[in-house]
Amino acid sequence: MTIQCAPPYGGAYLHLSAGGNNMDYNYLGKTNLKVSKVCFGSLTIGPLQANLSLKQGSKIIRHALERGVNFIDTAEIYDTYPYIREALKGYSKEVIIATKSYAYEASVMKESLEKARRELDRDVIDIFLLHEQESILTIKGHWQAVEYLLKAKAQGLVRAIGLSTHTVAGVKGALEIPEMEIIHPLINYQGLGILDGTRDEMLSLLKQGKSMGKGIYGMKPIGGGNLLAEAEKALTWALQRPELDAVAVGMQSISEVNINLALAEGREPDPEDLEIVKNKVRYLLIEDYCEGCGACVAKCPQKALQIIEARAKVEKEKCLLCGYCAGVCPYFAIKVI
Ligand code: SF4
Numbered sequence: 001m002t003i004q005c006a007p008p009y010g011g012a013y014l015h016l017s018a019g020g021n022n023m024d025y026n027y028l029g030k031t032n033l034k035v036s037k038v039c040f041g042s043l044t045i046g047p048l049q050a051n052l053s054l055k056q057g058s059k060i061i062r063h064a065l066e067r068g069v070n071f072i073d074t075a076e077i078y079d080t081y082p083y084i085r086e087a088l089k090g091y092s093k094e095v096i097i098a099t100k101s102y103a104y105e106a107s108v109m110k111e112s113l114e115k116a117r118r119e120l121d122r123d124v125i126d127i128f129l130l131h132e133q134e135s136i137l138t139i140k141g142h143w144q145a146v147e148y149l150l151k152a153k154a155q156g157l158v159r160a161i162g163l164s165t166h167t168v169a170g171v172k173g174a175l176e177i178p179e180m181e182i183i184h185p186l187i188n189y190q191g192l193g194i195l196d197g198t199r200d201e202m203l204s205l206l207k208q209g210k211s212m213g214k215g216i217y218g219m220k221p222i223g224g225g226n227l228l229a230e231a232e233k234a235l236t237w238a239l240q241r242p243e244l245d246a247v248a249v250g251m252q253s254i255s256e257v258n259i260n261l262a263l264a265e266g267r268e269p270d271p272e273d274l275e276i277v278k279n280k281v282r283y284l285l286i287e288d289y290c291e292g293c294g295a296c297v298a299k300c301p302q303k304a305l306q307i308i309e310a311r312a313k314v315e316k317e318k319c320l321l322c323g324y325c326a327g328v329c330p331y332f333a334i335k336v337i
């Protein structure tokens, strides 16, 4: 049966084949972690993006959990542990949480793991990733941190380890290292944001990773907002990729959760939800009081920022609205809204 979905954010209509009303769950590679195809990407609710109140943000996560999502993606830099902890209060079903750290050294990774355990109120962290690895060289540069995670895994404090990456070379590096069980790559149907190659080069390596038993969950299926005009097409493309066990989708409202879950389950989204989110536009705001210090420029993985006339300027075509720049601005002068 074919259903027609009105576009949530404007743009072309999409025809989907109805595939039942239930969320799909997959094992992440050879791990025993069984996750929902839709992973709640928590970056979008936190201080780097919507900066929702604890109550608002946790309510949105809880709403997703109660509708079948059992997988949440976070990172130390996102500062969203408090939202997740609040959302899980009194929730009895199993929820798999993946987090990430930039740590290079064992001692710093230890601090990252302890912070995650403490702030998420969990004895065991399901998935711990090296954040934003670029190649086999950067992975090797973080080897002390990897060794610490392997030790923590042997002690039962972590269930699986891996890396996140915006590059084809990062995925290639993960394939060369047996200890990297989970890969969290940037992938969307236009290949937007992949720093060193094409969508098909990325997919080819992910297919290889899948056949090797790596657990793979994608990020930025809507290109960090740049594919909002064709959001259903982009999300459906990602959700239907056989290379991906799950897809992390950033959500900032109950309506966005409802629409994304409807698309994942082959249902027609509620027209009221579509109406609520259709005019939503997200962008990077750089305040007039930017001091031009350049900290955001150095942080941007997409090389989308530069200092022009003593102020940060963004190249919109390159920006994925990840908000990583916001986390390093000493003046809170840059944010995704
Ligand atoms: S980090 Fe903040 S103050 Fe520094 S250049 Fe970027 S936006 Fe401006």
Ligand code: SF4
Pocket: 284, 299, 300, 301, 302, 303, 304, 305, 314, 318, 319, 320, 321, 322, 323, 324, 325, 326, 336
């Ligand atoms: S400019 Fe900021 S929001 Fe845009 S890609 Fe770079 S770090 Fe991410």
